[in-house]
Structure formats: structure tokens, C-alpha cells
Amino acid sequence: MNWPVILSISKTHLLSRVKQSVIAALGVTFGIGTFIILVSFMTGLNQLLDNLILDRTPHVHIYNEIKPSEQQPVELMEGFAGDINIFHSVKPKQNQERIHNALPILDYLRHDPRVRGVTPQVKAQVFYVAGSIKLNGIINGVDIMEEVRLFNIGDYIVKGEPQNLARNDNGILLGAGIAKKMSLDVGDKLQITTATGDLFQLKVVGLYQSGLAEIDNVQSYTNLKTAQRILGEGNNYITDINVKLHNIEEAVPMSEEIREQYNLTAVDINTANAQFETGTTIRNIITYAVSITLLIVAGFGIYNILNMMIYEKMNDIAILKATGFSGRDVKMIFISQAMLIGVVGGVVGLIFGYFISVLIDHTPFETEALPTIKTFPVNFNPAYYLIGIVFAVVSTFLAGYLPARRAEHIDPVEIIRGQ
Numbered sequence: 077m078n079w080p081v082i083l084s085i086s087k088t089h090l091l092s093r094v095k096q097s098v099i100a101a102l103g104v105t106f107g108i109g110t111f112i113i114l115v116s117f118m119t120g121l122n123q124l125l126d127n128l129i130l131d132r133t134p135h136v137h138i139y140n141e142i143k144p145s146e147q148q149p150v151e152l153m154e155g156f157a158g159d160i161n162i163f164h165s166v167k168p169k170q171n172q173e174r175i176h177n178a179l180p181i182l183d184y185l186r187h188d189p190r191v192r193g194v195t196p197q198v199k200a201q202v203f204y205v206a207g208s209i210k211l212n213g214i215i216n217g218v219d220i221m222e223e224v225r226l227f228n229i230g231d232y233i234v235k236g237e238p239q240n241l242a243r244n245d246n247g248i249l250l251g252a253g254i255a256k257k258m259s260l261d262v263g264d265k266l267q268i269t270t271a272t273g274d275l276f277q278l279k280v281v282g283l284y285q286s287g288l289a290e291i292d293n294v295q296s297y298t299n300l301k302t303a304q305r306i307l308g309e310g311n312n313y314i315t316d317i318n319v320k321l322h323n324i325e326e327a328v329p330m331s332e333e334i335r336e337q338y339n340l341t342a343v344d345i346n347t348a349n350a351q352f353e354t355g356t357t358i359r360n361i362i363t364y365a366v367s368i369t370l371l372i373v374a375g376f377g378i379y380n381i382l383n384m385m386i387y388e389k390m391n392d393i394a395i396l397k398a399t400g401f402s403g404r405d406v407k408m409i410f411i412s413q414a415m416l417i418g419v420v421g422g423v424v425g426l427i428f429g430y431f432i433s434v435l436i437d438h439t440p441f442e443t444e445a446l447p448t449i450k451t452f453p454v455n456f457n458p459a460y461y462l463i464g465i466v467f468a469v470v471s472t473f474l475a476g477y478l479p480a481r482r483a484e485h486i487d488p489v490e491i492i493r494g495q
Contacts (some may be wrong), residue, residue, distance in 0.1 A: 077080075077252075078186070080203070080264050082405060082408050082409050082412060085396070085409050086409050086410075086412040086413045086416060087416075088108070091165075092179045093388070094420060096381060096384075097369070097417065099381060100377075100381040100417045100421070101391065101417050101420050101421035102421065102426070103374050103377040103381065103421070103474060104374060104387055104417060104420075104421025104422055104425060104468050104471075105421045105424045105425040105428060106374070106419055106425065106428075107236055107370055107371055107373065107374025107375075107377075107425065107468075108371070108374070108421070108422050108425030108426060108428075108429065108433070108465070108467070108468050109424075109425040109426075109428035109429040110370050110429070110466045111367045111370050111371055111425075111460075111462055111463075111464055111467075112425070112426060112428075112429025112430065112433060112460060112461065113429050113432050113433055113436070114363065114366060114367050114370070115363060115364070115367045115455075115460050116433045116454050116455050116456060116457070116460060117433070117436055117455075118119060118359070118363040118455075119360070119363060119455040119457070119460075120452075120453035120454040120455035121197040121355055121452075121453050122359050122360060122363070123453065123455055125356070125451040126150075126356060128287070129349055130345075131227055131231070132227060132286070133345050133348055133349060134319055134320060135319055135320055135321045135324055135326075135327040135330075135331055135344065135345045136196075136229075136318075136319040136321070136327055136334065136344055136345070136364050137316065137317075137319075137343045137345070137348065138175065138181075138316065138317040138318075138319065138338075138340055138341070138342045138344055139173075139175065139315060139316045139319055139340065139341055140173060140174065140175050140176070140315075140318070140340055140341065141340075141341040150202060153295050155474055158183075162270070173315050174309075174314060174315055174412045175200075175314050175315065175316075175317065175337075175488060176178055176342060178196065178314035178408070180311060180315065181317065181338060182194055182196055182206035182314075184319065185317070185319060188324065189330055190321055190326050190330065190377075190438060191226075191319055191320070191321060192226070192274050192321055192322050193222060193225065193226040193319075193320045194317060194318070194319050194320075195215055195218060195219055195222045195223055195226060195227075195317070195318045196219065196300060196314045196317055197300075197314070197315060197316040197317070197318065198216070198217035198219075198300060198307065198309075198313060198314060198315050198316075199214060199215070199216055199303075199315045199316060200214070200215045200217065200270065200271055200303050200306050200307050201213075201214060201268065201270075201271055202214070202215050202218075202271075203268065203269045203270075203308070204254055204258060204266065204267075204268055205266075205267040205269055205275075206257075206258045209256070210269070211254065211257065212294060213251075213254060213268075213293075213294045213295070213296060214294050214295050214296070215268070215295075215296050215297070215299050215303055215306065216295065216296070216298070216303070217297075217298050217299060217300040217301070217303020217304060217306075218248070218297055218298075218299070218300060219299075219300055219303060220242050220297065220299065221238065221239075221242055224238050224290070225296075226318075226320045227283070227318075229297075229315070232284055232286050232287070233281055233282050233283070233284055234244035234248065234283050234284070234285045235261070235283040236249070236262050236281050236282025236283060236284070237385045237473075238276050239281065240281040240282055241281050241282060241297065241299065242299070244279065244281055244299075245301060245302055246278055246302065246446070247279050247280075247281035247282075247298065247299070248266060248267065248268075248279065248296050248297070248298050248302075249282045249283070249284050249293040249296060249297035249298070250280050250282070250283055250284065250296045250425045251283075251284055251286075251291065251294065251295050251296050252283050252284065252285035252292045253289055253291060253293035253294075254292070254294070254296065255283050255461070257293070257381055258402055261279055261280065261283075262281065262282060262283065262486075263279070263280065264277070264279075265277055265278070265279055265280070266278050266280055266282045268306070270306060270307070272308075274306070274308070276306055278298065278302075284296070284297060285480055286365055289479075291323070308361060315368075316376070317318045320344060323347065327344040327345050328346060329342040329343075330344070330345045331343065334372050340436065353481055355413075368467055370466050371471065372471075374470075374471065375471035375474065375475055379474075379475035379479070380480065383478075383479040385467070396409070399415045400439060405435075406480075407477075407480040407481060409478055409480075410476055410479065411473065411476045411480050412482035413472060413476060414472045414473060414476020415469065415472060415476065416467050416472065417472055417476075418472025418473065419468070419469060419472075420473075421468060421472075422464065422465045422467075422468025422469060423465070425464065425468065426461050426464055426465060427465070429461075430456075430461070433454050433456065434454075435455040436454050436458075437451055437452065437453075438451055465471060478490035
């Protein structure tokens with residue numbers, strides 16, 4: 077098989093019908109380009125939403141849940157062992173929200189090789205006082221620098237620095253919604269009162285905006301010791317422990333271990349975000365379904381164009397066979413035409429898709445719900461470009477192969493006789 081001659085004939089055929097060749101190449105270009113743009117933008121958006129959740133959610137959240145006793149006293153009495161006991165208005169056990177033996181648990185978790193980091197928290201129900209107005213809120217006492225390292229809380233501080241809170245025992249990182257309602261800014265003083273009526277004055281050292289109004293309207297952060305002092309508790313008072321793991325797959329077995337070992341409530345990230353994970357899966361399915369549909373439509377367009385091109389080249393096929401070209405040579409001529417269209421159109425489509433994706437990535441996108449996001453999210457994953465060029469080559473090969481097989485079996489005598 078003489079490849080230089082075959083490629084030369086393929087080139088001549090393509091250039092003799094420049095308009096059809098360009099239309100076929102543009103079909104590949106826009107199909108691949110649209111695929112790159114759509115999948116890059118949609119997966120970038122999904123990745124952004126996933127990161128927003130993963131940044132804020134611990135892999136394992138440990139706390140002491142207030143709930144009724146699983147066994148009531150009457151069930152422990154031998155005289156009622158075989159009876160059907162019905163209970164009404166069962167009250168929760170009388171226990172505190174604090175985690176008992178929190179410090180030994182923290183030490184144990186920090187030495188666990190699966191654990192990347194552990195942060196203790198103290199949650200305090202308070203009222204933000206503005207004159208005669210009291211706004212309900214929650215103060216989270218945290219180790220702010222560990223929160224920055226493990227949960228990227230620094231990305232959501234719109235004013236001030238996390239170091240300002242770490243250095244100030246009377247500081248508060250105020251939710252943006254509260255600050256707006258109370259006309260407060262960095263450097264202002266804020267009074268809070270607890271449920272028991274104790275009054276404290278704190279200095280606003282920064283503003284925090286998560287993007288969720290329900291959170292920003294009530295939640296603020298202080299140092300761990302400050303929250304313990306507000307509640308009138310000691311250094312061993314901890315209400316929550318958040319764990320980050322090296323491998324997120326370890327979250328479920330670790331939460332089960334903690335529940336069994338310490339008799340605490342431990343919620344893994346999969347359970348906490350089950351609904352969100354379902355939404356992400358559905359969005360990904362829709363994204364890939366639409367993207368694959370675009371590629372298939374482009375493939376059918378290429379097939380139609382090449383099919384018509386072969387019908388128009390019947391005389392050329394007859395002449396080629398009459399001059400000694402075999403049916404296999406004719407087939408390879410048209411397959412090579414399809415492959416040339418696919419490679420050229422695919423490469424141009426990748427460049428077009430990348431250019432538009434870069435343009436989208438630099439398009440301003442500012443919203444109060446996502447204060448740290450300045451442009452539209454785009455995922456420049458090289459795998460998508462590899463998938464695009466592979467599909468362009470494969471689809472054009474199949475689109476050229478089917479009509480080329482027909483050309484392979486054409487009888488030149490019948491064509492010439494018909495002329």
C-alpha cells in the first residue's frame with residue numbers, strides 16, 4: 077500500500093471540495109469545542125460547590141448528643157421483662173453538652189496516624205446586645221489558626237486577619253450578617269450576654285462571611301479560652317471535636333470506632349452531606365450526558381457529510397479502480413480523509429474550547445453569597461482535552477469507515493457503463 081499516493085489523493089479530494097471539507101471540520105471543531113467548554117465549566121462549578129462543603133465540614137464531628145435513655149428503668153426490672161411497656165413524655169437524660177474526658181480524647185486522636193488534624197470547639201448560646209435590642213446568636217470558641225489550616229476559614233474572612241483573633245483574648249470574629257444588622261465594623265466594641273444574664277464586652281477584630289445567610293446572621297468566632305470564660309467553665313470544657321483525616325474514606329470506620337469506644341455521637345462526612353452528595357452525582361450525570369450527546373451529534377454530522385462526499389466521488393472511485401487501485405486502497409483513501417478532518421477539526425476544537433474556557437475563567441463573578449469567588453469557576457483538567465481529541469479521531473474514523481466500506485465494493489464497470 078503506497079501511503080504517500082493515498083494521502084496525496086485524499087488531500088486532492090479534500091481541497092477540491094473545500095466548502096464541504098471546511099463544514100465537516102467545523103462540525104468536529106464546534107462539537108469538541110462545545111464539549112470542552114461545557115464539561116470544564118460544569119465540573120468547575122461542581123468542584124467549587126464540593127470544596128465549599130468539604131472546607132467547612134469535618135470528616136468526623138464528635139459531640140455529646142442530648143437524647144432520652146435507650147433503656148428506661150422499668151425495662152430493667154425482672155417483673156416487667158416479658159411485658160409490653162409503653163412510655164409517654166420521656167425526658168432526655170440529665171447530662172451536660174460537654175464531652176467528658178475531652179482532653180484525653182483529643183490527645184488520643186492527635187496521635188492517631190490516620191488523623192491530619194483535630195480542633196476542639198466550645199459552642200455558646202448568646203445574645204448580641206445593641207441598646208435595648210438583643211439578637212440571638214452562637215459563638216464558637218476555636219483554635220483559629222488550626223481552623224485556618226484544616227478548614228480554610230481564612231478564605232471566608234472578608235475583613236481583618238485570623239492572627240488578630242489569635243492575639244486578642246477579648247476579640248470576636250463577627251458574622252457579616254450580624255455586623256450589618258448592628259452597623260458594626262472592625263475595631264468596634266460589641267456586648268454579648270449569656271442565657272444566665274452575664275454580660276461581656278468584646279472587640280470586633282474581623283468579619284466572617286460563609287455565603288449562607290442563616291449562618292452569617294447568628295454565628296461568630298472567638299478564641300477557645302474566651303468561649304470557656306463566657307460560659308464560666310474551665311479549660312477542659314469542650315462541646316465539639318472536629319477531625320480531619322488524611323484519607324476521607326476512613327471517616328466511616330473511625331466514626332463507628334469513636335461511638336463504640338467513647339459512647340459519643342460521631343457523624344462522618346458522608347452521613348452529614350448525604351443530600352449534597354446526591355445533588356453532586358445528579359449534576360455530574362447531566363453534565364456528562366449532555367457532553368456525550370454533543371459529541372455524538374457531531375459524529376452523525378461528519379458521517380452525513382462524508383457519505384455525500386463519497387456519492388459525489390463515484391466517478392473518481394471508478395477511475396481509481398480502473399487504473400489499478402484495489403478496493404482496500406479506495407477504502408483507506410476515504411478513511412484517511414475522515415481522519416484528516418477529525419485531527420484538524422479536533423485540534424482546532426481543543427484550541428477553541430480552551431480559549432473560551434480561559435475567557436470564562438476571567439469573567440468577573442461577584443456575589444455576596446460567595447465573597448471569596450471573583451470569577452466563574454473553570455476546571456482545566458487535561459483529561460477532558462484527551463477525551464475530546466480521542467473522540468474526535470474515533471468518531472471521524474467510524475464516520476468515514478462506514479461509507480468507505482461501500483466505496484470499497486463499488487463495481488467500476490457499472491459506474492462507467494452508466495456514464
